[in-house]
Each structure stands twice: as structure tokens, then as C-alpha cells.
Amino acid sequence: MGATAAPPPDDRSTVERPPRTRRRGLPFLLLLPGGLWLLLFFVVPSVQLAATSLYDRSGSLETGYRQAFAFGNYVDAVAEYWPHLLRSAGYAGIATVICLLLGYPLAYAIAQKAGRWRTLLLVCVIAPFFTTFLLRTLAWKSILSDNGPVVALWRALPFVPDDARLLATPVAVVAGLVYNFLPFMVLPLYASLERLDRRMLEASRDLYARPVATFRRVTLPLSMPGVVAGTLLTFIPATGDYINAELLGTPNQYMIGNVIDSAFLVRLDYPQAAALSFLLMATILVMVFSYLRAAGTEEVV
Amino acid sequence: MADTADLVLDHVTKRFGSFTAVDDLSLTVPQGSFFALLGASGCGKTTTLRTVAGLEEPTSGEIRLGDKVITHLRPYRRPVNTVFQSYALFPHLTVADNIAFGLRRRGIRKVAPKVGEMLELVQLAGFERRKPAQLSGGQQQRVALARALVNEPKVLLLDEPLGALDLKLRRQMQIELKRIQTEVGSTFLHVTHDQDEAMWMADTVAVMNKGRIEQLGAPTEIYEFPANPFVSNFLGQSNLFAAEVSGRSGDDLLLAAHGERFAAPAARARATGGPVWLGIRPEKVRLALPGEQVPPQHNQVRGVLTDTCYAGVSTEYLLRTPWGQEMSVFSANAMAGEPMVPGTEVVAHWYPAHSFVLDRPDGAGEEAPRYTADPLGVAP
Secondary structure (H helix, E strand, O other), rough: HHHOOOOOOOOHHHHHHHHHHHHHHHHHHHHHHHHHHHHHHHHHHHHHHHHHEEEEEOEEEEOOOOEOOOOOOHHHHHHHHHHHHHHHHHHHHHHHHHHHHHHHHHHHHHHHHOHHHHHHHHHHHHHHHHHHHHHHHHHHHHHHOOOOOOHHHHHHOOOOOOOOOOOOOHHHHHHHHHHHHHHHHHHHHHHHHHHOHHHHHHHHOOOOHHHHHHHHHHHHHHHHHHHHHHHHHHHHHHHHOHHHHHHHHOOHHHHHHHHHHHHHHHHOOOOHHHHHHHHHHHHHHHHHHHHHHHOOOOOOO | OOOOEEEEEEEEEEEOOEEEEEEEEEEOOOOEEEEEOOHHHHHHHHHHHHHHHHHOOOOEEEEEEEOEEOOOOOOOOOOOEOOOOOOOOOOOOOOOHHHHHHHHHOOOOOHHHHHHHHHHHOOOOOOOOHHHOOOOOOHHHHHHHHHHHOOOOOEEEEEEOOOOHHHHHHHHHHHHHHHHHHHOOOEEEEEEEEHHHHHOOOOOOEEEOOOEEEEEOHHHHHHHOOOOOHHHHOOOOOOEEEEEEEEEEEEEEEEEEOOOEEEEHHHEEEEOEEEEEEEHHHHHHHEEEEEOOOOOOOOOEEEEEEEEEOOOOOEEEEOOOOOOOOEEEEOOOOOOOOOOOOEEOOOOEEEHHHHEEEEEEOOOOOOOOOOOOOOOHHHO
């Protein structure tokens, strides 16, 4: 029908043109509020932070700061606080792995097996958000306290000394991180496992895959988007966290967030605080990008 | 060990809560045959298939493959593979990896030659590295078939495998499937709601209804001599007239229906006395104008045409009998001439040997039962 299908030129096609050009501007119009917001509350502060990080450190709030392009601030910051940077990445990494190990079975059970309990279980996952982060972390302080039942149980285990503690140790800080960020792992995992097509699992079983093989070859690859989103949503905020180290740890467990906190609010060393903030951002970006490359899920993000 | 690998379902029942999907079903699928389970949706045919695959466990009964009982074996332990209705190809794997999936799970290392061979068989050579999303529906269907067949299953289960394809592609795949079945020689158990597909492809058809098998046999057997009114209208169409057996004349039964007299061969009767259904397929009926010569021994019904439907190869007429029943007649468009117009008075007549007689239980009424294989009336 190709030859006869060409429609005769129609006057209406010229009439319809103006609305089309107007529509071309629509996406930009829709972007405007968000863009303005980002400009005002992300770009401007970031530039300000970058500028602050290069101020002369000898200045103070009273005398004012001088822009000296002091890149040495970064060298000083790393030289002084590299253990905190490393510790942040380490704690956050361990917490993320534990969150994944705890969150995956939980999300799988809620998404695939919970049936009519699904909504209730999801509410349970989200419920902690109704109480403030600070209070919940403080609660862990009493849970892990030296004369609490958890420590008593811990001490009762073989090969654990009778004066072992949990509070004020790295274990407590990591446990706090895991507790606080677990929902951020579970929710994206749930979203991707909920979409998992049961027929894929049946096909896999039909094709001689035992349960473990089905999980490794079908379930896990198909839920990778959730794994990637969940680990990022857990790892990034956990790296910058300082409440858990502050409340459940000692200065020996301080993470980079505690250092930045004290530089801004206690020592009032604004250039160094800004330099450390930038370093943290850069570290996270590098780690996230190498992770995404390794996970091979460009299409996901 | 015995060579036979017949698939035997022995009094299999599957209940979901209070609903009985498969009801005491017994069935033997001979090795190497192309067997079709035909039925409307919800008749239990897919559940039957899934019990064979191991994806559902029967509530009671036994399933055997050869002399091995497989009733409670896990699906990955059965030498049975399935082509799923929605194909269920793994979206994250390439075509080649999809096909090699079963081989790899069984620890077979050299998969490339077999995968290549399979792609050749389903005519998709060169598609190894594509992802399922990059294939058309027909191509995905072929990959699903290759993925199951590469494992050389004793029984290949096909769950409405052609349901998602358009009519032309479906016809093409039907021929293809038949060719592949002949080539590989495994048993194919095919589930479908499409009567044409079942008749076209299968050696043996089992017509299912409400979890039970209504009739089982070769397509011609079932079509020519259906067991009951359901089958007579599920596989093709039939005109059924409420009749009473009034006597016998040699090899023929004499029947009385609505004041008319009919004859039918006793060999084609499921009941030889009392109330019965007299059945005749629409394409075996011919139409004559009143006064035209009708072969004297033919059964005759007078009527008025109510509808004429020209369908290319044939014209389908509906006529109303004097007792108000609708009767359909298919007339091949082999001769020149216009189709007759509605309102014409005609005589429908047929050779008595083409009739069949079905049992009509007391209280079944005189209203001819209507079932349709195809609720939307799309199938020819």
C-alpha cells in the first residue's frame, strides 16, 4: 500500500505547527523549579565551600578570612586525618555488607513469600523513621551498656573475656550504622525483588537449576538494580555519619564526620573543615564510580 | 531396562483449596507422540502440564515416565522441559546463554556446538549474542523452544506456546513445531485452547473440561464421532437435534425428531435407544430449494435462511427450522453462483451415514447445548 498511502498535503498540518514549538520549551519549564533549587542550595554552597577550603587558615571569624588559594590545606587535612577517612570508609563498608546480608533475605521474604502480611512487614521496616534518628541511637547506648543483657550474653560465650564490652568499641559503631541504615537497603531491594517474575524462577527450576543455582544465576542478577541502589543508599550516608561514632564510640572510633563536625563547630577551623568535606565528597565519588563500573550496571543508574 | 518412556498419569487429582483443577485424570502419552491437551481456559489443562513439569504437586495420584515414578520429584530432577506460555526467557542472558542454561546446570562443559546446532534447528543461527529484548515474539518463541529442546528431554511440555503470536506466524510455527518434533523424536505434550492448532499438529488429542478428559483419540476420530455434546461443539461445530430412537432398519437406527423422521448408522451411535441427540456437522449438510431433487434416502430438514455469511472458501448459512432451532450449514464455494439470500426457503439434507447419535440423558431437555471453544467467536 506504500504508493497509495502518501496522504495529500493537508492545510491542517501547517495550522498545527505553532503548538508544537511551544511544547518544545515545556521540558525546560518543568526543570526550572528543581534547577533553581539545586542552583541555590547545592551549586552556590558548593562553590562557597570550595572557596572556603582554600582560605588562609591563619584567619578567624573575628579577623576575617583571606582567599589565599591555599591548596596546602588539603595536604594538611590528609596528613592529619587520613586514619579517620580510612576508618569512615571501613566502617561504612562493613556496615553496608552486613546490611546487604541482613536486608536481602528480609526483602526477599517480604516481596515473594509474605502474602497478605506484606504491607504490615513493610510498615515495620519503615516504622523506625517515626522516631528521631538521635533517640534511636541513644537507645542503642542502653541496649549495649556494660550491665545490659546483650553484653551479659556476649560475655557468656566461650572465648569471650568476662570484662568484654560492646559499647565504645568499633562493634557498637558498626552495629549502630547497620541499624540506622538497614531500611535504606531493604526498600530498594524490596522494590526490585517484588518485580521479580516468578516464571523466571520456574523456568530456572525446569532447566535443572537447584535452588542455590537459581539464586545465583537468576534471582541475584535480576535483582542487581536493587542491590546497587541499596548499597549506594547505605554506603554514602554511612560514610559521612558521625552520630553513631559520637554516641556509641569513643574518640578512637571517630569517623571523618566527627572531625568535620568539630572543625566547624568546636575548633572553628573553617578552611580545614571545608577541605575535609570536599575530600569526603571526592572519596565517595571515586568509590561509587569504581563500584558502578565493577557492578556493570550502567543501564541501571 | 524397559525401552518405553511413555508418560502415564494415573488418577491424578489436583485441588487448590476447595477448587478441583484436575479431577482424577488418567492418561497415557505414548513415547514419541505429539499429544495435545485441548480445552477452554480454566479447564485444568495447564495444571495438568505443571504437575508433569513438577511445578505443581498432585493432591493425589501418580505420574510415571517409563517405569520411573516422578510424582514428587523436584522439577530439576525430571528429564522433562517446558516451553512456557510467556517464554520466560532470562532477560539478563544472551540467546546463547539462555539456551546453554540447562546444559551448564547439568555440568556439561562444551556447550557451544550444541547451542549452535539448536539455533540451526530453530533457524536462528547468528543470533547467539542478542538479548531476548532484541528479538521479536516469534524469535523469542524459537529461543524458548531451543532452550528446552537442547536438553533432549524425554517429554517436552508446551504451554500454549503459540498463544502470543499473530495468526500468520502461528501457522508458520505450527508447521515448524511439527517438523522439529519429527526431527528430534521426543514426546511433545502440547497444551492449547485452539482446536485448529490441536487438530493440525497432534497425533492424539485429549479434550478436557472441568478437570476431566471428555474424549481422547486421533483428531479425525474425535471430529467424526464425538463422544458427547460438549466435544461435538468444542472441536468444530455440530447441529444437534433432540430425537427419540423409534426403531431399526438393518444397520441403521431410525429416529424421530420434531415430527420428522431421520436415519443414522447404528455404528455411529453412542446410544441405541431412548432420547438421543442426532448430530450433523455443518459442512456435511447441503441446501436445496424446495422442489429441487433431493436424493431420496437423505435426511431432510426444511427451513428458512436467517443469515448468510460469505467467508471466502465457504459460505456459512444459518437457517431456522420449523420448530425454531437454528441450524448452521457450511457450503464450499466450489461452484459459480451467488450465495442464497436470507429469507429463502430451503431444504437442508445430508447423507445419513454422516450423522452421529449421542446419548441424551433424561431431563437434559430439548434445547441443543451450546459450547464454544472460542468465546469471542474469532476462530473460523
